[in-house]
Amino acid sequence: MSTTTGLRQDTRVLRVLLLENDPTAADAIEHQLHEGGIALEGRRADSRESLLLALQEFLPDVILAAYKLPQLTAVEALAVLRQFGLRIPFILVTGDHVEEKAIECMRDGADDYVLQDNMKRLPSAVRNALERHAALRERERAEDARRASELLYRLIMETTRDLIIMTDKNGRMLYVSPSCERLLGFTPSEILRGDLFASVHPDDRARAVEIFRRSAGDQDNQTLQVRCRNREGEWRVFESVCNWVVSESHPDRAVLIFRDMTKRKQAEDEAHLAYGALERREQDLLAVLEELNQSHARLQTTQFQLMQASKMDAVGQLAAGVAHEVKNPLTVLMLGVEYLQNKLPEAPESIIETLGEMEDAIQRANTVLRGLVDFAAPNNLALADEDLNQIVERTLDLMKHEFLRAQVEVVREFEPVLPPLRLDRNKIEQVLINLFLNAVQAMKDGGTVTVRTRAADGGLGVQLEVDDTGCGIPPDKLDRVFDAFFTTKPASGGTGLGLRVVQSILELHDAGITLVNRKTGGLRATIAFRAGVKA
């Protein structure tokens, strides 16, 4: 049985090219192959031309050749194959007498020869040849792949600008990439002769060794910046990363990659410097801006004061005119009342009383006029650096008789040293007088006035408090007390101008006043003088 070759039966149809001019001989060969279990498609060629044609068209899997045909010898056919670089299993089928020639042909590239009187061997010879060729092609493919891989690897290693070093677990260098020559000026073999950390900057060495040791077997690689000395003795800055090889065949190996960061480091340093300069510039600009803001605030204050002053100026002119026109008639009335009082010392009580009320009315009218003029007057401030404590003290002194008469005790709680304020001393005295008079009037049966000063507004401003123990202000009237001509005490001659004047003057000083009823009774007036107000 031809299937006793031990090889599996070929299922695919083998394309067999027969170099034979005798059809009978060809049929015999095909028959033999069929007998051997090889399905085939045969083609015959007997000249160089028909061989070439068959090679192009038929693409044979195997060639079975007679040693010598009239127009084509096996040697010539092998030459054609070599010429075109074709590797096709080539088996000589020949007679006894040419066995030696057949052996020669094998040196020329034939795979085997089968003697005509032992044709039973043909199928196995064909199979063997096919297998050998297949194995050969497999080896060639593997070799090609290996070469391609090697080429790729070499290209990577020679192209990379990073320095790549492989070491064993002790740091002994096993491989250094050629890039070291470009990066450091040393050849790989020069590097390999030395110590891994020899060219690392002394200050970076300990840390580099530590990280190398600690990273052993660790999958997380750590980046480290190190300086390395090149052949010229210059320090180059590298960013290095250590990767431990995960491979059963090469355990305990590390791949270190060094990237030259010198230029980037320089650029970063320059950028850092430039950024520092920018930051300083920004700070300068912010300082300028702050100054501008302050100037602007001062200008706004000044503008506000000018506006207030010009409003007040107009009102002041009106008030002065009114005062002049009204004061002459008041003078006439005053002189008239005085005259009648002198003339009628013995007059009935009702006349004396009437004249007294007239006199009071004249005084009240005069007070209103004075208030009106005062209200409009503070249009020009004579500002100087003043100690508020002194002004308060002087005002208290001016009013000591008032306090005494009203049985009002004065308590001073002064902060000993206050920052100087830009104030119009006389106007602030007027403010204090109005406040103290209000306090006295609120304490019909006597009481206590407490005057408190303290530094505020970051130690540059001053807060002044005037507390009394009087009747306070009805809550529903608190927000009206600064209105002109509003008074809580019409019966006792309140003009409704005192607090309005206070507020006008304080506004001109860019200061604010608030009034609150104290929980323990009485009123607290709080004045906040702001820092560094310049007019």
Place this chain on the structure above:
Amino acid sequence: MSLHRRVLLIDDDTGVTRLLRRGLEETGRFLVRAAHSGQEGLREIRVFAPEIVILDMVMPDMRGSQVLASIRADPELGATKVIFLTAVAPDGDSPRLHGCECLAKPVTAGQVVRAIERVLARN
């Protein structure tokens, strides 16, 4: 020399001059005349030769300060005492204007008398 002090009132408000004149004369110590404008006042000073002038500040034809300047500029009148009586007096307990005592309207005749006494006492 008369016992009566010679006082000239210069004020455009006739109500003021009439009543103040009456008030001063009632005391029996003053000889009083009145003028109602600056010009009239200056003429009257030369005719009447007052020891003291009660002078308004705001008048239609002249300001009191101009009248004062004319008085001071005249050697014959230079010694005449002046007290301002005005609706626009400066603040203060005893304000002064152009070196002269200053009374704020409204006043009583009594206040004017005391001012005259003070000014004359300074001689």
